[in-house]
Structures are given as structure tokens and as C-alpha cells.
Amino acid sequence: MSRKAQAVKLLDEQGRRVDGRLPDEMRPLKIEVGKLKNADGSAYVELGNNKVIAAVYGPREVVPRHEALPDRALLRCRYSMLPFSVAERKSPQPTRREIEISKVVREALAPAIFLEEYPRTAIDVYIHVIEADGGTRTASIIAAATALADAGVAMRDLVAAVAIGKIGEVLVVDINGLEDQYGDGDMPIAMMPQLGEVTLLQADGVFKPEEIKRALEMASKHIRYIHSVQVRALKETYAKVEEGEVVG
Ligand code: ADP
DSSP: OOOHHHHHTSSSSSOBBBSSOOOOOOOOOOEEOOTTTSEEEEEEEEEETTTEEEEEEEEEEOGGGGGGOOSSSSEEEEEEEEESSSSSOOOOOOHHHHHHHHHHHHHHHGGGGGGSSSTTTEEEEEEEEEOSOOOOOHHHHHHHHHHHHHTTHHHHOOOOOEEEETTTTTEEEOOOOHHHSSEEEEEEEEETTTEEEEEEEEOOOOHHHHHHHHHHHHHHHHHHHHHHHHHHHHHHHHHHTTTTTOOO
């Protein structure tokens, strides 16, 4: 374990993490669907202390028109962290990190969408991080995929994501802000849960090939759970619609 990780004691003698979790334990996950009336689809996600909202508009006309694609929809994603989402005020200007996350979130979602069903249109996904505590890109993917389903966009599968971290030699699931800052590795993984295909795999830190294999197994187990929470949240919303309650 790195000296920094030892100093903040990321793992105690009982193998518990800074927030009391075991290595293979995710933070509590809550998903609410259809909260935004003016979007075609929306989802609010709480993953531990992370609070993220995703809004989907479209498929709709492409502006500017020259960006339209003749054979498929143009998928645009914008991830942004609100100024008050972190302890020290963040400038509202898009940072390089936000531009990078917007790109990886788009690439994690695109394989799941039947973009070819909507030629010459745009599907816009706006993601706002209201509070951040490590894992906002994975929470954003969970929120965005659920919001796309809420918008009725045709999809092969949902997309769910979780980050596997490394503290010393120990792999831990769903790392929080402290573990991200002082830990020894961070591997965000997104998958189409039912198809079992990986749509995002990033890694920061040093992982042995055997650890990568184990990280993927760990992630796919938790992704199956996240998928069940996404499906439950979507079903609850539509049950309310069937009962005649106006949602979103
Ligand atoms: P992710 O949120 O996907 O883990 P990073 O690994 O880049 O993405 O960031 C880890 C965490 O660092 C974020 O979740 C957030 O808690 C914190 N963080 C990121 N950017 C800032 C910032 N500008 N100011 C303070 N904290 C930040």
C-alpha cells in the first residue's frame, strides 16, 4: 500500500474501508426516473454521496443542421460538475476533465442505442453532477442510460457502470473520493448488463493482468445489481403512469 494510502488508513485491521464498507461492497444506490417535466427522459441517481441528474432531449432536429448524419442519430453528451458540487467552488467553465468525461460517457452509451433507427436527428444527453464524491462518471453513465430508456429511445440493452479500485493489493468496488485520491488504482468499467459486453474500460494506476480479470468479474457482478435497480426504477415510473398519475 502506498504511504499516502497508509497515512489516511484506507483499510483498517478488519479490512474495512474508510466509510466502513467491505472491499466487495458498493455504496447505497438510489435511482428516480422522470423527475424533469421538460425533458423527454430523465433520471436522478444517488450513489453514496454522489448526486447526479441526467436529462435526455430527442431524437430531435439537429442544430446546426450540417452536423446531422445521413444514416444515424448524432449522440451528444455533456457532463458538467456544478460549482457547488465539490468542497472548493469549481469554475462553471468546462474543464479538460469534463470534456474527457463527456466523450467517454458518449462512447460508453453509443453501442447500446439503435442510432441507425433515427437518421438525421440528434439525441442530446445533459448530465449535471450536483455533488461529487468519486465515481461521478460511473454514476453519470447509470443516470444517462436510465434517462435514455425513460425517453423511449430504442436500445439493445441498458448500460451500467462501476469503478474498481486498488488499495495496496486489495481490489475494492465503487471507490469514493478519498479512495480515488489516495488509493493505488481506479478502473471505471461500463457494461451492457444483459449482453455482457464492456463499453468502457479505463485504468489509472498499475494492475496485473490477473487483477484486471478479477476486476472485470467483480464489476460485472455489481453491474448486474445496478441493472436491477435501473429496471426497478423504470418499472415503478411506468406503473404510476398506468395508474393515471402524471409523471415527468
Ligand atoms: P470520477 O468522478 O469519475 O471518479 P475523477 O477520478 O476524475 O472522476 O474524479 C474523482 C473525484 O475527484 C470526483 O468524483 C470528485 O469528487 C473529485 N474532483 C474532481 N474534480 C474536482 C475539482 N475540480 N475539485 C474538487 N474535487 C474534484
